[in-house]
Amino acid sequence: MVQRVLDAGLDTVEQAAALAESQAPGIRVTSVVSRDVAVPALLGEAGDHGRTVVGTRGAGGFSALLLGSVGLRVAACATAPVVVVRGTPSHVTTGVVLVAVRDERDLDVMRFAAETADRHKASLRVLSAYTHYQYAGSMVPVLGDLTDVAEERASSVTRLIGPVRDEFPGLTVTGDLVRAHSPAGALVDASAHADLVVVGARRPAHALGTPLGRVVHAVLHHAHCPVAVFPDGERHRFDD
Incomplete structure (x- = not known):
């Protein structure tokens, strides 16, 4: 057997x-x-400097939509970039790499996306999405001025784009600030017009299960094109 x-x-x-x-x-x-369990085997082969590519074929009834448990756990625990191949054969090539950022902590994610775009002679679209408090009502003064939030986020994006443009002078880089009810939804929608989405794996401290944030989870499960997950600085070792 x-x-x-x-x-x-x-x-x-x-x-x-x-x-x-x-x-x-x-x-x-x-x-x-390999005779090993799938996730440790893949992580071991890739090491800290390799690239792991996985598909979205889950074992359940949602294989056409959702990322399987192996792919999700690899993306959550890898110490090197992981590419999840998503999308359909009918997806139209756009020549755009989309990267999701929030602040200066995403500079390494930006550089990885820029290197990828430059290598494939694509353009780079930098997208930062923040929440629109539609039902804040009387709480708005407590939450602070949303205009200040937008200006702070726009300033962060500008500070990220500057070094990347200097490092890759031949790369076309555009920045977009999007106010949305759901940042995850905004990224999924934008993925329909990109060839690759790059997200940073900001792993919540003391998270149970697969330590990925909700936005990354949603993009991995629902993006219209492949997704590259760039690990944060914290090393995660998978034990099964």
Whole structure:
């Protein structure tokens, strides 16, 4: 029984390797069949400097929409960038890399997105979405002036874009500040007009389960194009 499973796995990776070589002639492709649990095996192969690419084929009834548990846990625990391949064959190529930012802590995420866009001769769209308190009512004075919030966020985006433009002078970079009821929804909508969405994995402290924020969760599950998750500075080791 075990041998049949290993043989089936070997057939699968050999077919995948042949497909990769046909799509990108000249690329060096190796294949491995691991006996380890999927998530630790993938994280171990990638290490701290590799890139992991996973699909969205979940085991449940929502495989066409949602990211499977293996992909989600890899994205949550990786110490190197993870690309989740999403979207449909009918998705129109736009030549745009979309990066989601909030403040100066996202500078490394911006650089990764800029390098990716520059390598693929795409443009970079920097999107920062903040919440619109539609029902704040009398609480507005307590919450503070929303105009100040917008100006502060716009200033942060400008400070992020400046160094990236200096480092990549040939790259077209645009910045957008969006007020939305749901920042996650704004990013998902914007993903319909991009070839790749780049998000930073700001992992909440002491989070249970897969330590990713709600916005990243939503984008991973519902984006219209592939998503790259760039890890934060904190190292996470997966134990199963």
